[in-house]
Amino acid sequence: MIVTIVAIILIIVIGFTSKQREELFIVEKWIGNVFSPVQKVVNTTTITVGEGISSIFNFTKATRENEELRNEILVLQEEIITTRLNRDELEELRGLRFALNYIEEEIGFYPIAANVVAKSPSNWFDTFTIDIGANRGITKDSIVLASNGLVGRVYEVGGNWSKVISIIDNNSSVSFQVLRDRDFQGIVSGSISNELSGYLFDPMAEVVVGDKLITSGLGIYPQGIMIGEIIEVSKSSDQLLKTITVEPAVNFKKMNKVLVITPNTRE
């Protein structure tokens, strides 16, 4: 009897809480505040120990990687020189713009570093919690980045924790543009098998495997954040759209430090 009543109440609660909420209940915040520091300690310990163990086994791999990185540095150093030249030119142009009283529309983003505390134990949703929340000024729909690409957005904010939905989750989708040519735009969304797939608005767009995708600025994500690389392009005859499969730039399995940028923070 009680079971039936509780079940009915729970179904009502599910209905109420299934949409994204503005504010969490006090009880939820408290439980999160208590659990997340402990989870953080356990998570950091396991990652440190795991990395220690794997580094012992991957000794030979490390030397090879070292060699590769050295070669990469040489290439990058050359690139730095050209970029510096470009930067100087840009500085000059900016100076000119200031002289001409051109109104700047620049939003200053203020990134905050955070640790991943825990990943969702559910196999269906791809969410995780981070160790900062309202105490550091995080708001709903803040954008979460890793060092090399887009991770997701903040879904719910607690006291010293917040839940993040990653872009490979079933329900999230990101609008992108191809880095090579900004006219090629489209939408990628996550899937249950943790890979991104999507389509291009223009069926005639010439995209190839290996094209890099960045966010297009439509929607809540700001423009110019790396999403990933196309690994498959397919076009079936019964579909008018060109579909692509994307490998995300961020390794979602080995992710422990993220950056959070809050929207509407102007410097």
Next chain:
Amino acid sequence: MKILVIGLIIVINLILQPTLFQFIRINNVLPNTSLILVVCFAINNNKTKGTAIGFTIGILQDILFSKMIGINALIYMLIGYFISLTNRNIFKDNLIIPVVLTGLATGFYYIVGTFLVYFLGFHMEFFNIFKNMLFVEIVYNAIISIFIYIYVSKLYKSKRKRY
């Protein structure tokens, strides 16, 4: 005293499942240790306790990780209730019992879970869920449940001997 130990196990599971156990994913499937705990406790407890334990584990997991509150609480509560209803009629020493019940409970979790998620309007690839995940998770959960059941029943046996 027993309640304290049960509470401690629940809390430890809540801390370990999202952190340490993330490293033992097979085929991108994480064993649902919360579900296994609900099953193991429900086999050893009466109706009220089994249901209450299921509800507690579920609601805590929902609050900490889930997108909506109540979905795990509802499923775990029902699992706890149904299993503890049958617990007078089953042999508690047989290890086949937790394996079979965990397998059934995992199937139940998938059916009710996808049903609820579908009606909440979430976009899910249900075919892929059943194809790629259900079987792997049933087998994985069933294997893990043996170890957890041995530990949980030890907890109850030692109490029985004392009195």
